[in-house]
Amino acid sequence: MTICKALTIAGSDSGGGAGIQADLKTFQELGVFGTSALTAVTAQNTLGVHGVYPMTVVAVEKQIDAVASDIGVDSLKTGMLFSADIIEAVALKIKEHHFTNVIVDPVMIAKGGAPLLQEEAMEALKTKLLPLALVVTPNIPEAEAISKRTIKSEEDKKEAAKVIAALGVKNVLIKGGHDEGAVTYDLLYDGKEFHTFTGKRIDTKDTHGTGCTFSAAMTAEIAKGASVRTAAETAKQFIQAAIEDGINIGSGHGPTNHWAYRQRGGC
């Protein structure tokens, strides 16, 4: 049996709904062996972020080397990277280990408003990491920050995707969770064409970690050999099920249900 392996380079969410925890749960649910390189520890729950404790650059590098040299990496995703130093180190490791299936979730701000990326790290994200990415998966505020454009319409989303692609990313997937309306529209631009992934918008406050979970599902599917487009389709179904079959944990923005997709018969 071939075991597919995915690495997440991200922050820890003690509350278990986002970050490394969401990524590893999602990898497991989709039948992929998950490994991790922690960039920061956050003290976090459904009410917000109560502390951020970054790892040293050497600690991040050593974790990536340990995984790459022994276990192997079929695909990797990045989440919370926090500082320019960590971004630069991760970019160098991607090149050194010749990682190609790189999914960048450009995490900037937690749902409650806490910064998870230092402002001065934006330039490193754009110039060092994005050119190495197979896919980047910004939400709407992140797409606005990277493209320096305001997104109010589907046309704006398309223009922003083109601007982001011009930074050297092969595929840009702008997630539509922050839009309004009865339907969510996630837009994929592959450098030539646009593809839309839609779902019924669920009226719930329990959407903590939706972005991490979505990009982790894409990463797992790409580890198994799926195309970016097919991976996005599966990720959309995975997150739709995870939000719809909510589990109501904590008194703030609760996590999604990472096992819902499997329970419905997906794998």
Ligand SMILES: Nc1ncnc2c1ncn2[C@@H]1O[C@H](COP(=O)(O)OP(=O)(O)OP(=O)(O)O)[C@@H](O)[C@H]1O
């Ligand atoms: N209320 C909702 N109902 C249905 N789908 C949703 C809802 N909210 C988000 N989604 C979907 O979840 C996925 C993640 O999108 P979103 O824009 O919420 O990411 P995010 O802001 O990066 O999340 P987070 O920062 O919490 O990790 C997308 O496929 C989006 O369409």
Ligand SMILES: Cc1ncc(CO)c(N)n1
């Ligand atoms: C550690 C971590 N990564 C990402 C997010 C974004 O959801 C979060 N809230 N916490």
